[in-house]
Amino acid sequence: xxxxxxxxxxxxxxxxxxxxxxxxxxxxxxxxxxxxxxxxxxxxxxxxxxxxxxxxxxxxxxxxxxxxxxxxxxxxxxxxxxxxxxxxxxxxxxxxxxxxxxxxxxxxxxxxxxxxxxxxxxxxxxxxxxxxxxxxxxxxxxxxxxxxxxxxxxxxxxxxxxxxxxxxxxxxxxxxxxxxxxxxxxxxxxxxxxxxxxxxxxxxxxxxxxxxxxxxxxxxxxxxxxxxxxxxxxxxxxx
Amino acid sequence: xxxxxxxxxxxxxxxxxxxxxxxxxxxxxxxxxxxxxxxxxxxxxxxxxxxxxxxxxxxxxxxxxxxxxxxxxxxxxxxxxxxxxxxxxxxxxxxxxxxxxxxxxxxxxxxxxxxxxxxxxxxxxxxxxxxxxxxxxxxxxxxxxxxxxxxxxxxxxxxxxxxxxxxxxxxxxxxxxxxxxxxxxxxxxxxxxxxxxxxxxxxxxxxxxxxxxxxxxxxxxxxxxxxxxxxxxxxxxxxxxxxxxxxxxxxxxxxxxxxxxxxxxxxxxxxxxxxxxxxxxxxxxxxxxxxxxxxxxxxxxxxxxxxxxxxxxxxxxxxxxxxxxxxxxxxxxxxxxxxxxxxxxxxxxxxxxxxxxxxxxxxxxxxxxxxxxxxxxxxxxxxxxxxxxxxxxxxxxxxxxxxxxxxxxxxxxxxxxxxxxxxxxxxxxxxxxxxxxxxxxxxxxxxxxxxxxxxxxxxxxxxxxxxxxxxxxxxxxxxxxxxxxxxxxxxxxxxxxxxxxxxxxxxxxxxxxxxxxxxxxxxxxxxxxxxxxxxxxxxxxxxxxxxxxxxxxxxxxxxxxxxxxxxxxxxxx
Ligand SMILES: Cc1cc2nc3c(=O)[nH]c(=O)nc-3n(C[C@H](O)[C@H](O)[C@H](O)COP(=O)(O)OP(=O)(O)OC[C@H]3O[C@@H](n4cnc5c(N)ncnc54)[C@H](O)[C@@H]3O)c2cc1C
Ligand code: SF4
Ligand code: FES
Numbered sequence: 065x066x067x068x069x070x071x072x073x074x075x076x077x078x079x080x081x082x083x084x085x086x087x088x089x090x091x092x093x094x095x096x097x098x099x100x101x102x103x104x105x106x107x108x109x110x111x112x113x114x115x116x117x118x119x120x121x122x123x124x125x126x127x128x129x130x131x132x133x134x135x136x137x138x139x140x141x142x143x144x145x146x147x148x149x150x151x152x153x154x155x156x157x158x159x160x161x162x163x164x165x166x167x168x169x170x171x172x173x174x175x176x177x178x179x180x181x182x183x184x185x186x187x188x189x190x191x192x193x194x195x196x197x198x199x200x201x202x203x204x205x206x207x208x209x210x211x212x213x214x215x216x217x218x219x220x221x222x223x224x225x226x227x228x229x230x231x232x233x234x235x236x237x238x239x240x241x242x243x244x245x246x247x248x249x250x251x252x253x254x255x256x257x258x259x260x261x262x263x264x265x266x267x268x269x270x271x272x273x274x275x276x277x278x279x280x281x282x283x284x285x286x287x288x289x290x291x292x293x294x295x296x297x298x299x300x301x302x303x
Numbered sequence: 304x305x306x307x308x309x310x311x312x313x314x315x316x317x318x319x320x321x322x323x324x325x326x327x328x329x330x331x332x333x334x335x336x337x338x339x340x341x342x343x344x345x346x347x348x349x350x351x352x353x354x355x356x357x358x359x360x361x362x363x364x365x366x367x368x369x370x371x372x373x374x375x376x377x378x379x380x381x382x383x384x385x386x387x388x389x390x391x392x393x394x395x396x397x398x399x400x401x402x403x404x405x406x407x408x409x410x411x412x413x414x415x416x417x418x419x420x421x422x423x424x425x426x427x428x429x430x431x432x433x434x435x436x437x438x439x440x441x442x443x444x445x446x447x448x449x450x451x452x453x454x455x456x457x458x459x460x461x462x463x464x465x466x467x468x469x470x471x472x473x474x475x476x477x478x479x480x481x482x483x484x485x486x487x488x489x490x491x492x493x494x495x496x497x498x499x500x501x502x503x504x505x506x507x508x509x510x511x512x513x514x515x516x517x518x519x520x521x522x523x524x525x526x527x528x529x530x531x532x533x534x535x536x537x538x539x540x541x542x543x544x545x546x547x548x549x550x551x552x553x554x555x556x557x558x559x560x561x562x563x564x565x566x567x568x569x570x571x572x573x574x575x576x577x578x579x580x581x582x583x584x585x586x587x588x589x590x591x592x593x594x595x596x597x598x599x600x601x602x603x604x605x606x607x608x609x610x611x612x613x614x615x616x617x618x619x620x621x622x623x624x625x626x627x628x629x630x631x632x633x634x635x636x637x638x639x640x641x642x643x644x645x646x647x648x649x650x651x652x653x654x655x656x657x658x659x660x661x662x663x664x665x666x667x668x669x670x671x672x673x674x675x676x677x678x679x680x681x682x683x684x685x686x687x688x689x690x691x692x693x694x695x696x697x698x699x700x701x702x703x704x705x706x707x708x709x710x711x712x713x714x715x716x717x718x719x720x721x722x723x724x725x726x727x728x729x730x731x732x733x734x735x736x737x738x739x740x741x742x743x744x745x746x747x748x749x750x751x752x753x754x755x756x757x758x759x760x761x762x763x764x765x766x767x768x769x770x771x772x773x774x775x776x777x778x779x780x781x782x783x784x785x786x787x788x789x790x791x792x793x794x795x796x797x798x799x800x801x802x803x804x805x806x807x808x809x810x811x812x813x814x815x816x817x818x819x820x821x822x823x824x825x826x827x828x829x830x831x832x833x834x835x836x837x838x839x840x841x842x843x844x845x846x847x848x849x850x851x852x853x854x855x856x857x858x859x860x861x862x863x864x865x866x867x868x869x870x871x872x873x874x875x876x
Binding site: 076077078079095106107108111112113114115117118119120121122123124125126140163164165167170174177178181182183184186190192193194195196197198199202205209210212213242245247248 | 340341343344345346348349358401404405406407409410411412413414415416417418434437440441444448449451452459482511512513544545547548627630631634635636637746748790791792794795796797798799800
């Protein structure tokens with residue numbers, strides 16, 4: 065393959081009446097990623113293109129997009145793996161307001177994250193040195209902490225698509241991360257948040273988030289864990 | 304848009320977040336962070352291997368203490384670090400690391416539940432605390448969580464463009480909201496720059512794509528000197544092709560470096576430390592192997608490489624300690640380090656120099672502070688030890704934040720600076736218009752690539768007068784051609800072309816400071832290796848370089864190095 069077509073979603077609210085796609089012909093290089101292809105277009109053909117990027121190594125969460133029908137980090141997915149015929153199609157994360165081209169409004173993503181109190185809560189005076197934690201206890205949240213807050217799961221979740229007050233898989237993933245941490249003492253506080261009207265019971269275990277997550281996390285499992293605990297907690301209250 | 308806070312922190316990486324927390328906890332509730340990126344997307348997130356502190360948790364590290372850490376840091380710096388600063392770095396390490404643990408940082412653990420530590424290059428003991436090979440991610444998320452907890456205001460996707468200085472005091476800045484394109488002003492009793500490194504001035508860099516050094520340039524334009532800019536760290540092991548970092552943790556866990564003869568060639572260069580020599584020495588050793596014909600892909604596109612071999616560590620250890628390395632190799636190079644050696648080459652990695660500050664982060668410009676990779680305290684001198692940079696961000700971020708809290712309480716701004724801020728804003732808007740209306744035909748992206756190649760090849764790992772002169776001349780030529788850069792896209796919203804063109808101007812000025820400093824330093828010290836002056840020359844060059852901005856270009860000056868307890872010795876590993 066010497067070249068391929070990059071079909072890119074375009075929308076500039078300053079001048080476009082409508083969203084549309086624009087197709088560019090890009091020279092192919094073995095190993096080329098979709099982010100590299102976008103940068104090539106930006107640098108050589110069209111400086112008006114807008115997209116987010118930073119680390120180019122799948123750790124910062126900037127470049128989550130919808131690439132040829134799947135949630136992908138543009139910096140990690142290779143062109144050859146995203147081809148449909150001779151074309152790679154790149155769109156912004158679905159169900160989110162488009163600011164320009166591939167850049168979407170992530171305000172809710174951050175706000176909902178903050179709502180679960182995503183920090184370690186432990187009001188006891190800390191020891192002089194580290195709080196000890198066994199490797200086995202540390203392993204309990206080994207997956208959750210890999211989240212890069214890319215927003216793919218949030219964008220993919222049908223419960224969120226109807227209602228962006230729903231905390232969303234990313235926020236619940238972080239709630240579970242602290243919930244299972246042996247150093248955290250705020251189980252009740254967190255359960256009250258996640259068991260609220262906008263919390264875990266809105267999850268219909270559709271597993272879109274698992275499919276979408278580029279870090280191979282399982283937010284649904286985290287949510288199930290919180291659901292179980294929230295049920296027990298609620299039943300306890302009723303006693 | 305008019306932003307006004309008592310303390311304004313520019314940059315949401317580790318240094319910026321730690322400073323914001325310290326200022327807030329120091330009694331200034333009105334702290335804001337202004338950052339080009341949402342904080343957790345900052346470059347700090349990519350740090351992998353770990354953070355140094357003499358916790359003495361490792362069975363082989365029981366005799367470790369902060370003095371030994373300070374000594375290793377100073378020796379590693381080739382005696383260019385200020386020793387009082389290096390002592391602070393080492394002494395504060397344990398408390399600041401423990402503090403992040405109390406905040407929930409998910410460090411890997413020993414069986415006894417203490418924080419796990421691994422060996423790193425140039426260190427006498429296993430001193431590097433880690434969270435698998437995702438330490439930066441673990442730390443950055445933890446600090447961001449503390450910022451969210453405190454409700455500290457964050458302006459994300461806001462780019463600071465220039466400083467406003469009134470009567471010798473920094474009083475504010477001009478900022479652009481990237482999303483709307485609106486240009487506005489920031490007023491603050493004190494500002495801190497925590498804007499990160501300048502790696503993208505070089506080709507073959509491990510840095511994220513936004514590390515253009517704009518913060519350094521802005522301070523430099525405002526009259527603050529840049530210190531020791533010629534000291535650029537090349538990391539021994541960037542993944543061949545993309546230059547994504549293969550953390551030093553790979554060697555810390557026992558990985559080998561092997562040439563095309565199958566030899567562990569470090570035996571020739573650092574017989575005792577082997578693969579765990581300091582970075583400058585290992586990087587030069589690899590390049591020497593390649594230049595002398597013992598690399599792979601000799602003369603091929605993308606340059607030569609050697610092998611980083613982890614296979615003998617076994618799958619279990621690789622999965623436990625280096626999962627991200629395996630993931631990156633699979634995704635970006637199509638190889639699995641459990642079964643195949645990793646092709647690596649030295650890659651630009653870190654800016655030892657930066658905005659000159661004292662131990663409190665204060666610059667010579669009253670009201671302006673700096674911390675983290677954009678700053679030079681200096682603790683890394685001519686060569687930074689792996690694991691000391693994350694530490695630098697949180698030790699000196701914290702000290703700077705605390706100092707700012709005291710400073711703004713004692714010396715709040717008097718009177719209005721509105722008029723000055725409006726003038727500065729108009730200046731920026733004029734610059735933008737010049738870029739839009741420019742009749743020239745130069746493209747920002749083409750100039751950028753030329754600059755990066757020039758710096759890598761002429762102001763790179765091995766240096767000498769003629770190539771340095773050519774490198775400096777090229778930077779100056781590019782600066783002339785920059786006058787003809789045209790920005791074609793004139794929209795306001797998320798205009799990346801405009802931002803990149805603006806950044807390029809800063810990159811060119813910072814590049815000039817690097818190249819001029821390198822040409823003038825006629826000795827070899829740490830990362831600065833001159834073929835024409837292969838020895839360290841303490842007689843003439845045991846001093847810091849200071850680069851000042853003038854309308855004609857860079858002006859160099861020097862300042863003494865602080866020596867407290869360790870007299871300079873030859874550096875052997
Ligand atoms: C791949 C890699 C791995 C590393 N691993 C390690 C390691 O294991 N151990 C170690 O000690 N060190 C490591 N380092 C070095 C270390 O990660 C960095 O030096 C450190 O994280 C820098 O932190 P910082 O807070 O100074 O800057 P950054 O994290 O780069 O943050 C800079 C911030 O400033 C913002 N910004 C920049 N310019 C502007 C502007 N003009 N206006 C507004 N905002 C702006 C950015 O958006 C960002 O938020 C590594 C470096 C690399 C490249
Ligand atoms: S859970 Fe996965 S998909 Fe969701 S924000 Fe985190 S990394 Fe992205
Ligand atoms: S650019 Fe950081 S995840 Fe893709």
